[in-house]
Amino acid sequence: MSIQYKDYYGILGVPRTATADEIRKAYRKLAKKYHPDVSKEKDADARYREINEAYEVLKDPDKRGHYDTLGANWEQGQDFTPPPGWQGGGTRVEFGGDMGGFSDFFRTLFGGGFSDIFAGAGSQAPVRRDSEVDLKLTLEDAARGGTHTLVMRSPDGGQRSLNVRLPQGISEGAQIRLPGRANGGGDLYVNLHLVPHPVFQVDGYDLTRSVRVAPWDAVLGREVSVETLSGSVTMRLPPGTQSGQRLRLRGKGLPRRGGGNGDLFVRVEVSLPRHLTERQKELWEELSRLGA
Structure with a gap:
C-alpha cells in the first residue's frame, strides 16, 4: 500500500538548504495569507493545514533530518511507499499530541508504521493556528516600556484583553511572541509599530x-x-x-x-526676526557695515 508523498519544502516554497530563519519567515508569510479566518481563497483551510504540517516537520531539526533521509528525488503527490525499516520498528521521532489533524504521509513517517494511518480515523483534531496582530505604540510608550493592554477580537465576535509586556529596545517592526495565546490555540505574534511623532x-x-x-x-x-x-x-x-x-x-x-x-x-x-524696531534696524545696519 502506498500513500502520497508530501514535498514540505515545496509547500513552504523554500529550498532544501533553507535555514531555520528562512523556513520560519516563509511559514509566517503563507500562514498569514491562507489563515481561514481572513483568507478568501477557496482551498484556504486545506492549504493552511498543509502549511502547518510542513512547518511542524521542517522547524524541528530531528523531524527535518528524519524526513530528509528519504532523499530529494520525490515530487509532491507522487505515490510513496516507506522503505524497509520505517514500518514497525523503524526510526521514530517523538511528536507530542494527537496527530489526527495531519496527513497519512505525516503519520506514517512519525507514527511508526501504516497502522497509525487508521489510528483515530474520523477524529480530526484542530490544527494549532498561529496568528499575528499589529500593536501601535507612541514613542513615549516605547521609551517607558512596561505593560500594554491589547484587545483581541475572536471570530465569533467576542473579545478578550491580553497584557503585553514591552521589552527594552523596541524598534519599528519588532515582534513579541506570546505562546499559546492566539484564538486558534497557537502562538500569537505581536508586531510592534511606532506611531509617527509630531516632534521626533x-x-x-x-x-x-x-x-x-x-x-x-x-x-x-x-x-x-x-x-x-x-x-x-x-x-x-x-x-x-x-x-x-x-x-x-x-x-x-x-x-x-x-x-x-x-x-x-x-x-x-x-529664527530671523520678522519685525524690527528702528533701533534694531540701526544695529543690523551697523553689523552689515562691519561685515558681520
Whole structure:
C-alpha cells in the first residue's frame, strides 16, 4: 500500500538548504495569507493545514533530518511507499499530541508504521493556528516600556484583553511572541509599530528633532533648552552655529536592546526676526557695515 508523498519544502516554497530563519519567515508569510479566518481563497483551510504540517516537520531539526533521509528525488503527490525499516520498528521521532489533524504521509513517517494511518480515523483534531496582530505604540510608550493592554477580537465576535509586556529596545517592526495565546490555540505574534511623532523623527534607536534659536544665540554660542523624551535639558551651542547644523545629545534617544540609549540629534534652525524696531534696524545696519 502506498500513500502520497508530501514535498514540505515545496509547500513552504523554500529550498532544501533553507535555514531555520528562512523556513520560519516563509511559514509566517503563507500562514498569514491562507489563515481561514481572513483568507478568501477557496482551498484556504486545506492549504493552511498543509502549511502547518510542513512547518511542524521542517522547524524541528530531528523531524527535518528524519524526513530528509528519504532523499530529494520525490515530487509532491507522487505515490510513496516507506522503505524497509520505517514500518514497525523503524526510526521514530517523538511528536507530542494527537496527530489526527495531519496527513497519512505525516503519520506514517512519525507514527511508526501504516497502522497509525487508521489510528483515530474520523477524529480530526484542530490544527494549532498561529496568528499575528499589529500593536501601535507612541514613542513615549516605547521609551517607558512596561505593560500594554491589547484587545483581541475572536471570530465569533467576542473579545478578550491580553497584557503585553514591552521589552527594552523596541524598534519599528519588532515582534513579541506570546505562546499559546492566539484564538486558534497557537502562538500569537505581536508586531510592534511606532506611531509617527509630531516632534521626533526615528532612525532605529536614534531620534532627530528641530530647535529654533535666535540668531544672536547661534552667533555667540549660548545655552538653549531642548525638550527630549525624558524631559528638558540644556544644550550649549558652539559659537557661530549655522542654520541646519546638527548637534548630538548622547543617550537621549530610545532605549537599546541590551542596555543604553540611542542619541538625539538636534537640527538647529536660526529664527530671523520678522519685525524690527528702528533701533534694531540701526544695529543690523551697523553689523552689515562691519561685515558681520
